[in-house]
Amino acid sequence: MAPKQKADPDVVKTLSEHTSFDKSLVKRLATVGNAVNIPQGWSVIMETTPADSAYIVLDGTVEIRKGGQTIAELGPGDVFGEIALVNHSLRNASAVAASQIRVLRLGEDAIASLLEHDTAFADTLRSNAESRIQTS
Template sequence: MAKSDDLTARLTRVPRFADLSKRELAKVADAGRLVHLPAQWSLMAETTPADKAYVLLTGTAEVRRKGAVVATVGAGDLIGEIGVLQKKLRTAAVVSTSELEVVHFTNEDLSRLAEEIPAFGRALEATAAAHAD
């Protein structure tokens, strides 16, 4: 099985991507980059430019605002999409609490995918709306 085929298969387990076809998931997999991160790694800092977003495949991370933990995220969660979609500074910091395996997307990747794959754009919007609550 090719590396992108494996990643495509793993992305089928992301609940927000349930409406994407296998072909669409393959495009998403091709656009992303699989990254392994250690525990206590800062994925993004509060009030910094939004230049990336992630899909968590394994592990957990804390979402922090002004140092206080406001949420815990894990496998299947998307993070960083609000700042990218709204073209705003980050509203929170995210720090891994375990080793992570993530798919990294640049803001250009996300914008292009959202335009090319409407179901992907809807998944990002739904995630951003849920995170805004």
């Protein structure tokens, strides 16, 4: 059996500063997610592709683009990539690093577990998804 992964203290600090998630959720996110550095200009997700993960911005700026047009800019604490996971659909927009970014990648299994065990996180993801769908 693999040893239990520990919460990344830098991720805990950033999520605590930039989200309204409670301490237990922050610790869980920092344990199940993987912090990833992505260079400026790289696509994190591509429109019309299958979804396998969602992301939380830890540092930097992410542009959300639909049909090549920027429709939103996201910063630390913002979640993206969740819509396709929540709705079991293809990605409806691309996400591109507008600056060098650091994100917390939450794989499909981690998201499923979080949605099942944390109703506040599930509600946050669903309401974010619904509001973004309505404005895009």
